Amino acid sequence: MTESVSSGAFLKQPSPVAPALREQQALDLMIGLAEIQVVSGLAKFTFAGLGSCVGVCVLDPEANVAGAVHIMLPKSLSGTASDMLGKFADTGIEELVRLMLAAGADVSRMQVAYAGGANVGDIGGRTSACDLGSRNLETITHVLADLRLPVKATDAGGTTGRTLRMSSQTGDVLVRTIRMGEAKLCSLRS
Amino acid sequence: MSKPNSITLEDIVSRTSDLPTFSAAALEVMRMADSSTSRAQDIARIVSQDQAMSVRVLRLANSAFYGMSRKVSSLPEAVVVLGMRTVKNLAMVAATYPWMSKPLKGYDLAPMQMWHHSFGTALAAQTLAARTRKCDDQLAFTSGLLHDVGKVALSLWIGEKLKAIVYYAEREGMPFDEAERRILGYDHTEVGEHLGKNWNLPEEVLLGIRWHHEPESCEPYHPVADCVHLGSTISMAMGIGLGGDGLHYTFSEGCYSRLGLRPDDTDSISADYVDAFKKYETMFAAMAAA
Numbered sequence: 001m002t003e004s005v006s007s008g009a010f011l012k013q014p015s016p017v018a019p020a021l022r023e024q025q026a027l028d029l030m031i032g033l034a035e036i037q038v039v040s041g042l043a044k045f046t047f048a049g050l051g052s053c054v055g056v057c058v059l060d061p062e063a064n065v066a067g068a069v070h071i072m073l074p075k076s077l078s079g080t081a082s083d084m085l086g087k088f089a090d091t092g093i094e095e096l097v098r099l100m101l102a103a104g105a106d107v108s109r110m111q112v113a114y115a116g117g118a119n120v121g122d123i124g125g126r127t128s129a130c131d132l133g134s135r136n137l138e139t140i141t142h143v144l145a146d147l148r149l150p151v152k153a154t155d156a157g158g159t160t161g162r163t164l165r166m167s168s169q170t171g172d173v174l175v176r177t178i179r180m181g182e183a184k185l186c187s188l189r190s
Numbered sequence: 191m192s193k194p195n196s197i198t199l200e201d202i203v204s205r206t207s208d209l210p211t212f213s214a215a216a217l218e219v220m221r222m223a224d225s226s227t228s229r230a231q232d233i234a235r236i237v238s239q240d241q242a243m244s245v246r247v248l249r250l251a252n253s254a255f256y257g258m259s260r261k262v263s264s265l266p267e268a269v270v271v272l273g274m275r276t277v278k279n280l281a282m283v284a285a286t287y288p289w290m291s292k293p294l295k296g297y298d299l300a301p302m303q304m305w306h307h308s309f310g311t312a313l314a315a316q317t318l319a320a321r322t323r324k325c326d327d328q329l330a331f332t333s334g335l336l337h338d339v340g341k342v343a344l345s346l347w348i349g350e351k352l353k354a355i356v357y358y359a360e361r362e363g364m365p366f367d368e369a370e371r372r373i374l375g376y377d378h379t380e381v382g383e384h385l386g387k388n389w390n391l392p393e394e395v396l397l398g399i400r401w402h403h404e405p406e407s408c409e410p411y412h413p414v415a416d417c418v419h420l421g422s423t424i425s426m427a428m429g430i431g432l433g434g435d436g437l438h439y440t441f442s443e444g445c446y447s448r449l450g451l452r453p454d455d456t457d458s459i460s461a462d463y464v465d466a467f468k469k470y471e472t473m474f475a476a477m478a479a480a
């Protein structure tokens with residue numbers, strides 16, 4: 001049985017699926033800016049066009065609980081509403097983990113992969129003053145370390161746009177870039 | 191890498207089939223905004239001369255975005271209800287959406303992506319202009335909307351070369367637009383400026399098109415170049431209509447001080463920008479139906 005829990009500024013509900021099909025068909029979820037999605041069961045997550053934003057995928061392979069958050073900015077701004085938690089690295093990952101725990105996951109079994117965090121202007125070894133991507137990655141690193149979540153693999157930084165996909169069934173995390181095409185980053189089940 | 195052909199800017203514009211056009215009515219609306227003596231109802235009269243644009247403007251005015259309690263049934267009524275400046279922006283949107291929503295294979299842009307990036311940049315540039323009061327926000331909107339128009343013409347000539355240009359730019363440690371100049375002889379900002387001149391776009395609109403990647407080179411300086419530069423940068427950073435060229439462009443740090451902003455303002459501007467962009471998606475749906 002597949003169940004999904006969502007949180008975020010721009011909630012995108014999966015289409016209603018007949019109960020008989022739920023056990024066979026994976027939910028196909030596009031994770032938009034600031035969205036958090038948690039699924040108990042089969043799901044495919046896609047983050048299209050990651051620039052400085054970071055797509056974070058988390059899987060508990062034993063509980064079959066998977067989650068994703070599309071982080072835009074490093075630190076929450078004052079007066080952040082609860083439905084905006086996914087916007088920020090410092091609140092988005094904590095909220096994602098909270099929702100996964102509520103869905104039956106266990107922190108000790110969670111595996112993480114993420115991609116994105118590019119900067120406009122990081123060219124030829126120079127670092128850009130518009131460093132949203134770097135600051136996103138720095139905050140994400142700290143938050144994951146504080147939560148003691150192991151990072152299986154990352155594809156981050158630089159100036160390239162990325163599309164990130166993750167299947168909860170296989171655990172495969174795939175990243176597409178213009179130069180490399182789509183390539184497997186890791187499996188969160190192995 | 192040597193220049194593979196000797197096609198000139200003039201060739202690009204004159205030999206490219208399916209180039210977008212700007213109707214006389216759309217151009218007149220654009221110029222009217224520069225005149226403080228423009229009467230509001232003149233906008234309605236001019237828009238009505240272009241039937242396709244009129245239909246789209248009315249559809250946009252009646253879209254869920256504006257949440258009208260009753261249907262707006264005529265252009266004069268739209269001007270009264272929404273105001274001259276909003277109707278002028280809607281006319282620009284109506285004039286560009288049909289060709290900007292198409293895919294641009296040369297830049298690895300799927301359907302709607304060019305539109306999302308163009309509209310997103312327009313929205314961000316307009317917001318920056320209004321916030322900093324450094325230039326007219328409608329000028330920033332129009333210039334932002336058209337800033338990448340050169341890509342529409344150049345996409346057909348780039349064809350399958352995109353990956354090679356990206357590879358060359360990364361290997362040589364240069365921005366994508368410089369790689370375009372080395373390989374093609376010109377970049378998309380130069381092609382856009384040339385195309386814009388052919389359309390007789392206002393000079394100030396051309397500045398944002400030509401200098402959106404290097405606003406400090408805009409001589410004499412005009413803040414619209416900075417508004418479009420920072421607007422485009424924020425749009426790229428948020429992944430709004432990101433193409434194969436990615437974020438591989440120079441960032442002009444000086445734009446912050448020239449616009450009277452601080453670097454850490456980027457976070458709150460980006461947060462507000464994405465919220466605003468998402469709200470406009472209901473308008474995009476109305477345009478798709480038009």
